[in-house]
Amino acid sequence: MENIMIIGASGQIGSELTMKLRKMYGHSHVFATDLKDPPPDVRESGPFELLDVMDDKRLIHFVIRHKITQIYHLAAVLSGNAEKLPMQAWRINMDGLLNVLDLAKEVEEIRKVFWPSSIAVFGPSTPRENTPQLTIMEPNTVYGISKLAGERWCEYFYHRYQVDVRSIRYPGLISYKTEPGGGTTDYAIEIFFEALKKGSYTCFLRKDAKLPMLFMSDAIDATIGLMEAEASGLSIRSGYNIGGLSFSPDELAAEIRKQIPDFTIRYKPDYRQAIAEGWPRSIDDHVSRKDWGYQPEYNLQEIVKVMMEGVKDKINYKK
């Protein structure tokens, strides 16, 4: 029997991952935790506790009390917000991960840990098209530096202490259930809300800022797919590249315009444009496909269709 702990369960990924894992493993076996309250479905469908990942003593009590066997550690400060408070972001991103890895090393019952990395591990000197699994990695943001250091720690704990930690370098993730957490790819979510509420959007990236993206249900399936894969088939213990699709704000706006013909977009790039310029434009994910059968489903047209419907519901859109 598995007892799963999710740290950061109130966030963009955690809130959807919790619900999927509860369906799979039973609602009472998936323990959601976060610093802030979760959305109603997470709170009402199973156990939730307010918990700070920086509090290592409470963390160990929690894990022992609930006989935790797997941890998904999602709490972090994302790229845009991290640039505003670099030292605080570094502490949360690094110390939080080290608390979880150390816990998994000490508590034998914890069989597996998932921790997300990001395309932010790459930097301006990385080849930007079809970015390989193994390549130059010189990130120039505090978020990217913390993710790269995190990957190194994960690999270290795997080899040195046999902690079965698994990781994915997520691209920008698109969903409508919760507000995104302050990342550079968040424009691709905000745009839907603004298009439906106001018919226009001011984008903080340039029109040609093409980035790799993925629909949330593909990201959740990938995460669980990696966690369920046989350990013997996994050749990467830092972070697996996963791609999906790549598009620019201009291309996304054109697709939205097919449904809202009057939709207009302006461009007012801010500090996040510089972050985007250091990231890949597309990702080579053949190692993930080979090792654990990664296969995303959603293309841009499908994402726009589902996002439009989801955001309309969320904002009680009437026209």
Ligand code: NAD
């Ligand atoms: P998010 O900001 O929406 O959620 C993170 C959650 O962590 C929040 O609910 C926050 O309250 C919680 N949290 C923050 N500090 C905490 C602490 N000290 N203790 C406990 N909880 C704390 O972020 P997300 O988009 O869901 O991202 C989750 C993970 O995935 C992060 O590691 C992020 O770097 C990674 N990731 C996300 C994306 C994306 O596009 N969303 C892409 C690449 C990687």
Ligand code: SER
């Ligand atoms: N979507 C994330 C961000 O923009 C990438 O890690 O921060």
